[in-house]
Amino acid sequence: MRSSAESLFEIGxxxxxxxxxxxxxxxxxxxxxxxxxxxxxLQRLRAGLRANVLNAxxxxxxxxxxxxxxDRETRQEGFHALHDWDGRADRVGDDxxxxxVLNYVARMRAADPADRxxxxxxxxxxxxxxxxxxxxxxxxxxxADRNLDRVxxxxxxxxxxxxxxxxxxxxxxxxxxxxxxxFEVQERGYDRLLDRVRQLNASHxxxxxxxxxxxxxxxxxxxxxxxxxxxxxxxxxDNIADYPWLCYALSVVMNEYARFHSxxxxxxxxxxxxxSLLNGLSADARAFVGQAPTSMAKCSGDLTRFRDAYxxxxxDLLQEFEPFRPTDARYSPLSFFFNFSHNVLKGTIVxxxxxxxxxxxxxxxxxTGDSHDEAVSEQKTLLATTLMTYARLNPDRIRGQxxxxxxxxxxxxxxxxxxxxxxxxx
Numbered sequence: 086m087r088s089s090a091e092s093l094f095e096i097g098x099x100x101x102x103x104x105x106x107x108x109x110x111x112x113x114x115x116x117x118x119x120x121x122x123x124x125x126x127l128q129r130l131r132a133g134l135r136a137n138v139l140n141a142x143x144x145x146x147x148x149x150x151x152x153x154x155x156d157r158e159t160r161q162e163g164f165h166a167l168h169d170w171d172g173r174a175d176r177v178g179d180d181x182x183x184x185x186v187l188n189y190v191a192r193m194r195a196a197d198p199a200d201r202x203x204x205x206x207x208x209x210x211x212x213x214x215x216x217x218x219x220x221x222x223x224x225x226x227x228x229a230d231r232n233l234d235r236v237x238x239x240x241x242x243x244x245x246x247x248x249x250x251x252x253x254x255x256x257x258x259x260x261x262x263x264x265x266x267x268f269e270v271q272e273r274g275y276d277r278l279l280d281r282v283r284q285l286n287a288s289h290x291x292x293x294x295x296x297x298x299x300x301x302x303x304x305x306x307x308x309x310x311x312x313x314x315x316x317x318x319x320x321x322x323d324n325i326a327d328y329p330w331l332c333y334a335l336s337v338v339m340n341e342y343a344r345f346h347s348x349x350x351x352x353x354x355x356x357x358x359x360x361s362l363l364n365g366l367s368a369d370a371r372a373f374v375g376q377a378p379t380s381m382a383k384c385s386g387d388l389t390r391f392r393d394a395y396x397x398x399x400x401d402l403l404q405e406f407e408p409f410r411p412t413d414a415r416y417s418p419l420s421f422f423f424n425f426s427h428n429v430l431k432g433t434i435v436x437x438x439x440x441x442x443x444x445x446x447x448x449x450x451x452x453t454g455d456s457h458d459e460a461v462s463e464q465k466t467l468l469a470t471t472l473m474t475y476a477r478l479n480p481d482r483i484r485g486q487x488x489x490x491x492x493x494x495x496x497x498x499x500x501x502x503x504x505x506x507x508x509x510x511x
Contacts, residue, residue, distance in 0.1 A: 092226035097151040105242040113141035127191040163274025166218045166264040183211040190438045205249035217264035251443035258292040266426035272326040294337035298365030299452035305368035307422040321378040329384040336387040370508035411498035416465035417454040420498025424490040432472045469493035
């Protein structure tokens with residue numbers, strides 16, 4: 086029963102917390118791993134995931150009612166957070182993304198013996214998608230900032246010592262990006278979501294903006310090369326939802342850079358801000374420092390704020406961008422191109438499941454190359470190239486041609502860097 090003082094969001098978080106603490110996941114894995122094959126384990130798990138119910142060791146954790154309500158409300162607002170678009174059927178898929186991945190792994194590893202690691206990763210992937218859905222409901226009731234922090238606490242539990250060991254995202258703010266980075270036939274939800282994000286406190290907005298600037302750089306660079314055949318005008322006209330978001334993100338990140346600059350703050354935090362700016366501008370630098378496209382007419386305030394701060398610090402910024410020039414020896418997000426952020430995460434999980442070996446990298450780690458740890462840089466390059474290999478084996482048809490939707494190419498990254506720097510100096 087729901088008390089008058091308790092919101093549906095709070096109830097949902099409590100139920101999720103019960104699944105993420107104690108022995109719930111461990112008991113569920115023990116039970117499912119008693120089957121003779123991984124396929125049998127996953128078939129039993131699939132029934133629970135479809136019903137949004139986890140049964141383990143006599144415990145019954147039901148998310149059915151809350152997930153159904155949240156999913157319905159989120160769809161009404163324009164987002165299919167739990168379901169992917171089926172390009173072949175030309176409609177939203179029947180199963181959730183987590184169940185789609187489970188089905189694929191069950192087919193590929195049908196004869197394998199039961200595998201605790203694989204079962205654990207599937208359970209955590211299901212739960213990260215539920216958390217992503219929750220990240221879009223933080224404005225429903227109560228304080229949105231406090232609610233987002235609550236999602237962050239649950240994320241820490243999910244990726245903590247009781248979990249599978251698979252990393253997903255760095256913070257709760259990135260879940261908002263993952264939940265909304267799907268193909269939507271009608272892009273009606275993005276403007277409303279942006280209005281809501283503006284209501285969050287400064288620290289939450291900065292983290293949202295940095296993730297969006299970097300990821301949209303990779304997303305639009307992919308579109309420029311693959312979808313739009315290097316036609317900037319077509320790209321701008323086809324991304325009327327993306328450009329206001331990118332403009333907002335660059336404005337917020339630019340303001341953060343100006344704050345660091347004024348306070349003479351150096352170090353890794355400033356470098357991360359600089360890199361995020363560069364990645365975002367690499368999508369279409371001329372749109373932000375030159376003639377603005379019509380797709381940005383409704384974000385003129387953000388554009389003005391960005392330009393005022395950018396041109397006040399242009400000389401320093403151009404120097405600070407230079408260390409992020411891509412090389413063959415170090416991972417760079419400028420060399421990483423993809424269609425949708427959630428596909429990058431999904432591909433990472435599929436690889437971890439096929440190898441039964443969780444990745445210790447988050448999606449956010451692929452959006453930055455600012456690491457002085459050579460081993461970490463090598464792991465990022467390995468993951469990016471692994472995802473590209475899968476994408477080449479399973480290409481999408483774009484403009485009548487079969488193309489991979491995830492690419493890692495250091496030469497293309499250097500070209501993107503050079504083009505961006507020339508546009509910024511014009």
